Amino acid sequence: MPKLYNLRSIEVAELIEEYIVQHQLSAGDRLPAERELAEIYHVTRVTLRNALQDLIYSGKITRHKNKGYFVCGPKVRRDYTTYCFPQTDPFLDLSRYTTVPFDRIPQQTVYLGQNILGVFEDELYHEQYVEYIDALPVGITINMQKTSDLAQFPGLFRSSGNPDVTKHSQTLRLSFSDEVFQICREPLALEETDNLLLLNSFLYHNDTIIGISQSFCVGTRVELITDIRIY
Amino acid sequence: MTGKETAQRVAEDIRAKIASRDYVYGTSIPSERALAENYHTSRSVIRSALEFLIEENLIKQVHGKGNFVTKTQIDDTGVHFKGMTELLTQAGFTPSARVLKAQTRQANYKFSRIFDVLEDTPVFQITRLRLGNEQPISIENTYILYDSVKNVEQIDFQVYSLYDVFHMNHIHIRSIRHIFSGMRLSATFSKLLELPADTPVVSIHLTSTTLDGRVAEYTEAFVAPNFSKFYTDGVYCNGKFVLDTQPV
Numbered sequence: 001m002p003k004l005y006n007l008r009s010i011e012v013a014e015l016i017e018e019y020i021v022q023h024q025l026s027a028g029d030r031l032p033a034e035r036e037l038a039e040i041y042h043v044t045r046v047t048l049r050n051a052l053q054d055l056i057y058s059g060k061i062t063r064h065k066n067k068g069y070f071v072c073g074p075k076v077r078r079d080y081t082t083y084c085f086p087q088t089d090p091f092l093d094l095s096r097y098t099t100v101p102f103d104r105i106p107q108q109t110v111y112l113g114q115n116i117l118g119v120f121e122d123e124l125y126h127e128q129y130v131e132y133i134d135a136l137p138v139g140i141t142i143n144m145q146k147t148s149d150l151a152q153f154p155g156l157f158r159s160s161g162n163p164d165v166t167k168h169s170q171t172l173r174l175s176f177s178d179e180v181f182q183i184c185r186e187p188l189a190l191e192e193t194d195n196l197l198l199l200n201s202f203l204y205h206n207d208t209i210i211g212i213s214q215s216f217c218v219g220t221r222v223e224l225i226t227d228i229r230i231y
Numbered sequence: 232m233t234g235k236e237t238a239q240r241v242a243e244d245i246r247a248k249i250a251s252r253d254y255v256y257g258t259s260i261p262s263e264r265a266l267a268e269n270y271h272t273s274r275s276v277i278r279s280a281l282e283f284l285i286e287e288n289l290i291k292q293v294h295g296k297g298n299f300v301t302k303t304q305i306d307d308t309g310v311h312f313k314g315m316t317e318l319l320t321q322a323g324f325t326p327s328a329r330v331l332k333a334q335t336r337q338a339n340y341k342f343s344r345i346f347d348v349l350e351d352t353p354v355f356q357i358t359r360l361r362l363g364n365e366q367p368i369s370i371e372n373t374y375i376l377y378d379s380v381k382n383v384e385q386i387d388f389q390v391y392s393l394y395d396v397f398h399m400n401h402i403h404i405r406s407i408r409h410i411f412s413g414m415r416l417s418a419t420f421s422k423l424l425e426l427p428a429d430t431p432v433v434s435i436h437l438t439s440t441t442l443d444g445r446v447a448e449y450t451e452a453f454v455a456p457n458f459s460k461f462y463t464d465g466v467y468c469n470g471k472f473v474l475d476t477q478p479v
Contacts, residue, residue, distance in 0.1 A: 007331065007332055007358060007419065009417070009419055010358075010372065010419070014339070014341055017340075017341060018339065018340040018341060021340060022340070050417050050418055050419055053417040053418070054414075054417045054419075054420075057414045057415040057416070057417060057429075058412070058414040058434065059412070059414070075412065080409070080411055080472075081465075081467045081472040082467070166468070167466055167467060167468035167469075168466070168467050169464070169465070169466045169467075170463075170464065170465055170466070170467060170472070171460065171463065171464045172411055172433060172459060172463035172464070173433070173456070173459055173460075173463075174413055174431040174432060174433060174456055174459070175431075176431070176456070193415065195413040195414065195415055195431035196413070196431075197411070197412070197413045197433070217413075218413075219412050219413020219414060219431065219434075220413070220414070222412065223410050223411065223412040224410070224411040224412065225408065225409070225410050225411075226408075226409050226411075226472055227406050227407070227408050227409075228406060228407045228408075228409060228472070228473075228474060228477065229405070229406050229471075230404050230405055230406060230407065
């Protein structure tokens with residue numbers, strides 16, 4: 001088999017993760033300097049930097065300029081399929097979870113709400129909040145309904161047991177929008193190396209979409225879990 | 232003996248070798264030229280012998296690669312759900328896979344924890360690039376316990392899906408935990424996916440568990456933005472989530 005690509009950096013990333021555990025480093029602890037790591041693993045600085053970059057991009061370590069590399073805490077685990085109903089999320093420790101109302105909404109989210117729910121902007125009800133685990137901001141969620149539906153379908157997003165919701169469809173993308181990144185940058189304390197997951201839940205009442213929940217989650221801090229049963 | 236009779240005899244012999252597992256599922260049988268030499272006959276006779284076996288679905292011909300022993304008619308290389316091939320095809324993409332790397336290594340710290348085995352346990356690792364019409368879809372880095380699959384190093388994973396192989400080794404997957412997150416592509420991965428460096432992508436960790444609760448497979452995948460939907464989208468109904476790519 002021709003070896004076309006240098007995949008050594010994947011192995012080095014694995015070794016650094018192992019180093020973190022074996023040396024019992026926890027969130028905020030510093031890793032050895034690049035030169036030292038390169039010596040430990042007998043790799044070039046280029047390969048080492050690729051490995052470190054992978055670990056930064058996947059949220060395992062972070063880099064502070066002129067100070068070095070630091071270990072990040074474990075990612076916040078959330079249930080993928082019922083993300084819009086935090087009250088019933090089996091992975092979420094509600095005692096550590098808080099939300100703070102947020103007053104901005106991306107224009108693209110408004111357009112999505114208008115198009116899917118079939119209303120003008122002044123007939124679109126929306127509420128936004130920033131989600132925190134302890135002091136760490138992890139995402140912004142925007143819930144939308146038709147204003148005229150509020151009386152018929154109250155508390156749509158409060159729990160997953162709402163009998164009005166017969167099913168919901170779930171999509172996950174990466175956000176590539178500069179507008180969204182700018183809006184989220186400050187409330188979510190985003191770095192250039194972060195990324196934003198774009199999670200949509202379309203809530204159905206029979207065959208009609210009655211609610212949309214859109215979340216922007218920081219991909220370096222959150223992981224979304226679902227178990228698929230095979231029959 | 233006529234050519235046809237010879238062909239039938241050769242086919243019978245190959246059939247017996249498949250049955251006795253001399254020729255193992257997932258691997259290729261000897262080339263036409265080698266078979267012709269072995270049976271002291273012409274390549275055209277060998278070709279008609281192979282025709283019989285292809286008709287019986289005992290082997291399948293893969294262009295430029297040879298003839299592979301098959302026992303199922305599943306012929307997609309979809310890793311986790313057969314429906315992915317269907318959805319990709321509907322969207323106009325002909326799926327294929329390219330093996331970037333395959334090796335047997337020790338579990339070490341990370342995989343000893345994932346598979347609940349000792350650190351020196353051999354683990355088979357295969358890194359594949361999935362393509363649709365030669366356009367990169369995802370990189371999938373898969374690990375299985377070396378001893379869980381017979382002759383794992385000989386299996387052509389560009390031809391067979393992991394699930395075909397599990398099926399043949401009597402490994403029955405009960406559930407697959409999906410962990411979705413986001414990351415940016417470093418130099419190595421961005422080149423492979425033909426995307427600019429630092430592009431954000433969906434990352435997926437998949438852990439397949441068997442009926443008796445053992446981990447059969449662990450995969451880390453990075454998916455090109457245009458193809459995330461094939462991995463992530465689904466419908467939640469009556470307390471159950473079904474991916475769009477899952478067979479109903």
